[in-house]
Amino acid sequence: MNRLKSFESPESPAWLVQNTGEAKQPLPGLDLGEMIHHLRQSGMFLLRGFDVSLARFEEFTTRFCDRFHDVGTRQATETSNSDGYTSEVPRSNFSLFAHSEGAYRPWPPPPDLCFFNCVKSPGDASGQTMLVDGAGFLGRLPRDLRERFDQQGVIYQAKWDQARWHTEFGVTNLEELDALLLEHPQCEYQLEGELIEVRCHVPAIQVSMGGVPAFANGLLAHLPHVSHPRWQGANAYSKGTNRVFFGDGEEIPENVIHRLIDIQDDIALNHAWMDKDLLILDNTRVMHGRREIDGGGERIIRSRFGRIRCDLAQHAVEVRFE
């Protein structure tokens, strides 16, 4: 038997389908429209206790998506025997602030949906995945800051080596990159020896599958350093060559970054993994991040990121304006 219920946070409802029957039961033949309905409503959906092999995981994701996303930071972690679009979440132990996948550049477009499948949970309550509802986040932003993000968007600056920009933009040389960026003038670069310094001006606020505006972006995962007192000693990810700016070119000051981290920490739903969990997120609404694992435990999580099938996107748009 399967049970459908809301779980964890009343402020940020999520939906769980739990297998309460045979341990070997494969993924349920849930109605796709029903799952889309719950994704539209809450931006997240969890299947727990089902027997999820790699092949079943990949097949399941193709019910929703027909185009999948290469993760620019994970060239070396593709899972063997997969179709090439399943990658393993890095096993190294660190914290990473909540972000929308691939939201720091305009092309290829960021994925609509994120799929995570827990092969091995850390075995205690640590190593959780932070789930941050961007709709709730937006409601907590001070009005002036919300308006500024809404009107100006955000600029991400990064230095990428050749392998990284080849993967990020899906090109093999600078001529192809130049041709691509002619179509996307909100993104520009300059050469720095073997590296490029790239600046991309993109929205900070997106409209979700369910039609609600959401503060869903990559800002907090793109910081040059983390100085928030609550996160000192927590091995929170940053990269010294990254920068984040408001759309008018002013670097986002530390007090604003701290405010954003405070909102994240206030509303984050900390998902403690169980083996076989399959979590689906609307990437245009729910940001994901990670917390450190205590005590030397290890977690293994498969991931896939995809663009929603055109027929389902049409369905989502139709119901959006009911």
Ligand SMILES: [Fe+2]
């Ligand atoms: Fe991610």
